[in-house]
Amino acid sequence: MRCLDNSIGKWISILHRYAKCYIDRELKTYNIGSGQFIFLVLLFKKDGINQEDISKIINIDKGTTARALKKLEKEGYIKRQIDPDDKRAYKVYITEKALSIKSKIFNVLKKWTDILSSDFTEEEKELALKLLQKMSQNASNYIKKNYK
Structure with missing residues (x-):
């Protein structure tokens, strides 16, 4: 577990x-x-x-x-x-x-981002976004290489 x-x-x-x-x-x-x-x-x-x-x-x-x-x-x-x-x-x-x-619609999305990052510092918000973007790119690269 x-x-x-x-x-x-x-x-x-x-x-x-x-x-x-x-x-x-x-x-x-x-x-x-x-x-x-x-x-x-x-x-x-x-x-x-x-x-x-x-x-x-x-x-x-x-x-x-x-x-x-x-x-x-x-x-x-x-x-x-x-x-x-x-x-x-x-x-x-x-x-x-x-x-x-x-x-x-865009307000709903912004509010969700605000909810997720409500106790983050600005640096943590930037880092979280950067890491998520990097993970997304890693996933995309893997899928393109291995499944297409």
Whole structure:
């Protein structure tokens, strides 16, 4: 059991589950769950990209992406249009409804960061961010090298 207490993966997994719970509750009013919000966050930054690129950027399989986008489209937050350059693909666009809650979504994310780092010094915040970014890059490099 002691071995698990020293597992970085264990603590990241715990944080991930708490984050899902927090996001689900904070965005419930808007019918957006933790499975959809990440797509909106990406589209706020890169509106009009195609569905396949969304899957690649977020590193989520195409089926999961399609289901999340379908829910967001049903709720009126996005619209999908056939890509004029590739009739088999869809480009995804943010709607006015999504733009009207953009600040709410980013405030929820900022508040979560504030909650996680509430008793950190500025140096600890910077170090935590730097280490998480480095871990993410290590994971990405490993996956690209070994699984693609």
